[in-house]
Amino acid sequence: MKEYRTINRIAGPLLFVEKTEPIGYEELVNITLADGSVKRGQVLDTSDELVVVQVFETTTGIGRDSGVRFTGEAIKMPVGREMLGRILSGGGKPIDGGPEIVPEKRLDITGAAINPYARSSPADFIQTGISTIDGTNTLVRGQKLPIFSAAGLPHNNIALQIARQAKVPGSTEDFAVVFAAMGITKEEANAFMQDFERTGALERAVVFLNLADDPAVERIITPRLALTTAEYLAYDLGMHVLVILTDMTNYCEALRQIGAAREEVPGRRGYPGYMYTDLAGIYERAGIIKGKKGSVTQIPILTMPGDDITHPIPDLTGYITEGQIVVSRELHRKGIYPPINVLPSLSRLMNLGIGKGHTREDHKKVSDQMYAAYAEGNDLRGLVAIVGKDALSERDRMFLEFADLFEQRFVRQGIDEDRTIGEGTLDLGWDLLSTLPVEQLSRIDRELIEKYHPKFRAK
Amino acid sequence: MEVNEEQKTTAGVLKRIAGPVVTAVGLNAHMYDVVKVGNEELMGEVIKVDGDANIIQVYENTTGLRPGEPVSNTGLSLAVELGPGLLTSIYDGIQRPLEVLVEKMGSFIERGVSAPGIPRDKKWEFKALAKVGDDVSPGAILGEVQETNIVHRIMVPPNMKGGRIATITSGSFTVEETICTLEDGTEFQMMHRWPVRVPRPVMEKKNPTIPLITGQRILDGLFPIAKGGTAAIPGPFGSGKTVTQQQLAKWSDAEIVVYIGCGERGNEMTEVLTEFPELEDPKSGKPLMERTILIANTSNMPVAAREASVYTGITIAEYFRDMGYDVSLMADSTSRWAEAMREISSRLEEMPGEEGYPAYLAARLSEFYERAGLVTTLAGASGSVSVIGAVSPPGGDFSEPVTQNTLRIVKVFWALDAKLSQRRHFPAINWLNSYSLYLDTLGPWYDTEVSPEWNPLRSWAMEVLQKEAELQEIVQLVGSDALPETEQITIEVARLIREVFLQQNAYDAVDTFCEMKKQYDMMKAIRSYADQSYAAQAAGVSPTQIISIKAKNDLPQIKFVKDYEPMLDGILKAMESEFTTLRSSA
Secondary structure: OOEEOOEEEEEOOEEEEEOOOOOOOOEEEEEEOOOOOEEEEEEEEEEOOEEEEEEOOOOOOOOOOOEEEEEEEEOEEEEOHHHOOOEEEOOOOEOOOOOOOOOOEEEEOOOOOEOHHHEOOOOOEEEOOOHHHHOOOOEEOOOEOOEEEOOOOOHHHHHHHHHHHOEOOOOOOOEEEEEEEEEEOHHHHHHHHHHHHHOOHHHHEEEEEEEOOOOHHHHHOHHHHHHHHHHHHHHHOOOEEEEEEEOHHHHHHHHHHHHHHOOOOEOHHHOEOOHHHHHHHHHOOOEOEOOOOOEEEEEEEEEOHHHOOOOHHHHHHHHHOOEEEEEOHHHHHOOOOOOEEEEEEEEOOHHHHOOOOOOOOOHHHHHHHHHHHHHHHHHHHHHHHHHOHHHOOHHHHHHHHHHHHHHHHHHOOOOOOOOOHHHHHHHHHHHHHOOOOHHHOOOOOHHHHHHHOHHHHOO | OOOOOOOOOOEEEEEEEEOOEEEEEOOOOOOOEEEEEOOOOEEEEEEEEEOOEEEEEEOOOOOOOOOOOEEEEEEEEOEEEEOOOOOOOEEOOOOOEHHHHHHHHOOEOOOOOOOOOOOOOOOEEEEEOOOOOOEEOOOOEEEEEEOOOOEEEEEOOOOOOOEEEEEEOOEEEOOOOEEEEEOOOOEEEOOEEEEOOOOOOOOEEEOOOOEOOOOOHHHHHHOOOEOOOEEEEEOOOOOOHHHHHHHHHHHOOOOEEEEEEEOOOHHHHHHHHHHHHHOEOOOOOOEHHHHEEEEEEOOOOOHHHHHHHHHHHHHHHHHHHHOOOEEEEEEEOHHHHHHHHHHHHHHOOOOEOHHHOEOOHHHHHHHHHOOOEEEEOOOOOEEEEEEEEEEOOHHHOOOOHHHHHHHOOOOEEOOEOHHHHHOOOOOOEOOOOOEEOOHHHHHHHHHHHOOOOHHHHHHHHHHHHHHHHHHHHHHHHHOHHHOOHHHHHHHHHHHHHHHHHHOOOOOOOOOOOOOHHHHHHHHHHHHHHHHHHHHHHHOOOOHHHHHOOOHHHHHHHHHHOOOOHHHHHHHHHHHHHHHHHHHHHO
16 A cells, blocks of 8 residues: 655645545545554545545644555444444544454445335334323334434433333343434533443443544544444344434534535535535434344434524434424423423324324324414413413413423423333323313314223223 | 437546546536446436536445546436336436345445336237327327326327338337337337436427315315416425325325425335325225336435436426326425535535525526426327425525525415424414415316305405404404404304314325315305304304304314215204304393
């Protein structure tokens, strides 16, 4: 392998190397510094005269005298069964003091697109034990359901609670968690690690940590390493893998940084025009493949800058993912945990995983009815602020009270409270709905009311 | 423009690779020629000629390509294969059957694999309709093949000359075997190719007069689209664009449906794939899949193929239109298509227009929608392509370029509203912002086919909804008790229109499709409640009593019942007797 010493220009994370032999697009590059240390990078643009290399670490110490070797292949990742229980850096190197990973396979980290024809439709209900997810925004295996949060909200606790409690009722299949942190603080990382150790979850987890002070560019590959590992565990070893990616906002910032260094024409708010395609390359790696045992389910977490759901990061994410769980500052201020606002939240695959044979026949209609009633009650709060409670009709007052009850009993639950779907969540929903007159339950058919409504159940 | 088959294959060399856009030199290429790139012969298309250099967009992943690898020009434009075998297919953006790709390369989309758009080995039973000695012109029907339950008509390709038929044979043929020869020696096969960026010719474009019935109450009832018309569904994420598009693909009374999943979710395409074969066409009773062609280019598949997918879809739609069919085409989502243009444009370092989109965005969008229409085909039959495009405006902001440029062209606007979907009002189409410019031209159809009372009834419902919006503003300030009595009734009537008529459950076996007659009966029932309420109020009954009429609370239940008439009659009778009691006690 030939070493070039023809770096002409270094700008931010980019190296411009001249007069090379033909170099492949997206090839892995090793850069040797004067002190012998080696940094890694990837080819972003290749032509006869010039090759542009994006370095995954800081460019500190790289100079025109540094050596550049092109490895002739795309970035590959060594994967193996032993990875379970290990903690790796954002670049895939062990940082838990343990031995190097003995590879059983080396996989391309970009990951090819799953042929839609080879996909199998997600249908297995995952019980997270959180009512606002199970009851009203159900997660199913193979789904990508992000958590839209903001600075200062307990999204990490929610993610951990999901990781701890998630199960498919009645199933005993192999289950693993792949956790990728991008640009989170050491403190946050510690909280995650302690929780993994406390609950013994680390044994069946692979952890990738790119911390706030690690190179930003490394964040570009961290989620790809995590997903390559997840795909290996799922499709080669037949496990059901839950991938948690946090925080995608930091990932997008890194993407913007590279775009700027390449002097690309920026899109909205300075993010590159290809951010949709790039994010899709990550999120679309969730799914189930026909004829393979395992599955990849994704819960990406992102913090909305300025609590703005129309910001390009949550916006593009929402267009790719199958719904979103929105964490609300207002509920958090009221002291409600988990502060999930069900109104803007959505699970697009919910209907595939609920109902007879999955959860319970009344699930969809109970959920719709609660949504409608809570939305109505919530609207009335604005009115009450102006005209006072006394000006409301009796019907309106009932809906107003429903909204409060819904938040206090359905949304609020303990950080270790694991509710079952039937008795824990749906029956609780019926209890709350029974505070409304039966004829107001216009979204539920008579048959189900007579079967599940507490008034009839009691008889 | 003709597909130029004679041009020689010329050899070129790759010079630069940066993402999906590459540069080659030494090709004697024309714009939009299809080229084979690199040792693996990846498929690409010339999108810019700059001196000796050709800029090429590659339809497959370019990782690992090196400068110096060969590039060859096929001399052909990007074209689709048209002939028996199209129906029930699922293609990627450049008409490679995904099913065949799974067989050839497994569960993941690898690259450098080509696959013919329609099967070559399958034999079809061709029945000649034209006779020896007939003079046939381009577009004329030569014969037919029973493909699924759809009859596939074989035509003289519009880009070839006609003449007098020398031989024509019925029998079992593959798509490449000659079925007909002309006296001048021209041979016709059942398959021909057509360049996707060129609209197929027609005799005449006509003004649409018949609605595309979709079984969705808010669409058929309030904002209808005509057969051959254009509609846009813009909405923020989670407002139900895809569900609405899928409902249209399932239930619209078109004979052929082309569904383009352009840059959308893989799991959603899978859902369509598993669901459609199980659903029955309400008219024929056959699986819906038999009349459907799917094009799936998910968001993580190559961006250049996403750009092409929309053209692939509309060309296939035009082909079936030319056979005399009513075709509806759903594109979900045109914003992803526009973004693909933006991405490629920015790789070309073109001067960006608004929000980074290329300056030719408006032109491309209007060219696309203009390929819709009700036409007289070259063979003199009537056919149509209706185009329904989803738009995904960033942040739900309708002032962005894709939405605005689309609205300038389309005639129907179904505005999705996140507020409605949050309270689970589905379909979440905002009745105040939406419009249809076909109301006048379609009016006579509703008069004769539904009832002369329908058009006034529709206007009445729109008035009530409009009035409600005004009243709600007052209610927000002073509470509903402060409203005059008649207006309290109006609010209640509007609530019924919203909850009974507009809300429709796509997941309920019965409510998912609502025929026009039922829509009319439902609206008439609401009107009847309204009329009796105002009469009772005038006779001195208090609004509280009118609003608490019990029978009307059962109205939503008829949505879920197939043979609803007896139930509806019962509700109307009960309602009447309640009103009589109220009036007599007043």
